[in-house]
Amino acid sequence: MSQKTPVTRFAPSPTGFLHIGGARTALFNYLYAKRHGGAFRLRVEDTDRARSTDVATQAILDGMEWLGLSYDGDLVYQSQNADRHVEVAQTMLGNGHAYKCYLTTEELAAAREKSRDAGQAFRSPFRDSKAAQNSEPYVIRFKVPTGQTKISDQVQGDIKWENEDFDDLVLLRADGTPTYMLAVIVDDHDMGVTHIIRGDDHLINAGRQKIMIEAMGWDVPDYAHVPLIHGPDGKKLSKRHGALGADAYRDMGYVASGLRNYLMKLGWSHGDQEIFTDAEAVEAFNLEGIVKSPARLDFDKMAYVNGQHIQMMDDAELLKAALPFLTEVNGGELGDAKTARITSAMDELKPRSKTLIEMGEQAQYLLLNRPLEITGKAAKPLRREGATDLIAALTLKLKALEDTDWSADAIQMILDQFVADNDIGFGKIGQPVRAALTAGHKSPDLSQVLTALGREETLGRLTDASAHNPEG
């Protein structure tokens, strides 16, 4: 193990949004760098200019920002280092580690098929040819040496390949542009990357890249190839499963810290601990805890973990995250009065919401406008014999309570007293009052409802209900 200060990097290709697997890879790199006081770099792998888009780049950047994965140093665009990549390819050409291959597309396909049938890696007929150069288009291929290649992966363990199983991969395309395989090793080297933590779909690439790195005489980084995430059915992740952009999770009501916690724990463990604050996550994260087998996405658990984080968030932070959802439920800007209600109900809202969407549902009763529309099943308690009279009587009692004394405790005392005085069960008054105040929407303990609603709104809603007899 190296003692150097680690430099990790996340290197997405901008061909789509930041999906959940990429987000986890980024998180691991981020956590590892933070844990060891190193740097976390971000590099956009846009060597495939045809498939790369600015929209995708922006989506990835936005996703990273929402998830709170801030990177160190400048953002690197791989395409901007093309000259440097070409230079390295030329160096390899010069020292015999690469050669020009003049095979046409058709010839290549035929040769490939042939070697595949023979169970061998493809070898270009030009790899040992000393033939004079001609003007035909050519690609530059890396010349894989004989022997074996071994890496000690921090997650996968020791892996060994026979070099003869590796293709002579293309370094420079016929149009002179560098390929990913060349660009990564050059950029990682130039950026001083010490630890490469990435999806295990790159495991074999680590072997190929190591040979190239050694051909250049550079330091080989430490590798950690983490298993890919699978869908709930164990199959490859698809959009249907949740291979969605980070923004999709935000829209489903997940908070960044909750998603981070879930992602970190998916395929990584640290004893029996399930919930981590950000500080705890940085403190605890290590490569040893990463499991070698792919894990499946479990939305139930994701929601549970998210709920835990909603509870841990401070009110202001939570309100900010929840605002879009509350505005949606409200059908417009909240305004001061409703914002005040939400704020005072925060402690009740938190444990009742696993996602911000649920929080919107839980808060709905606070966002209703007078007079409430109380219909169907919700109106049933109000239709009961004497219900409106009881409400009217209770309203009178509540009116005696000054605004400054309007607290859950005081309200509870009045309710208890009212029940005792009238010699009735709590349900007798509780149910119609709840109906009058919430119109059947989800709501917490009654005294909490009255507290959050405030004196004026409570009295108003109760008066509305007792004034009008739903039976006609």
Place this chain on the structure above:
RNA sequence: GGUCCCUUCGUCUAUCGGUUAGGACAUCUGGUUUUCAACCAGGAAAGAGGGGUUCGAUUCCCCUAGGGACUACCA
């Protein structure tokens, strides 16, 4: 087809040769209760199969089965 990797409750995992195989989510039962939740208590639930090695295998080795990754002038 070839190369490499993986396999403990439904799911995520603990176990680093000797455990009543532990925890979490989900599920079930009960409690609490003025709605819906939340919460509390309890229950059910696992070593893919077959061979070895060993006094003893979930743990080490091999085979089989199943799953995955890679096999581009994509990344």
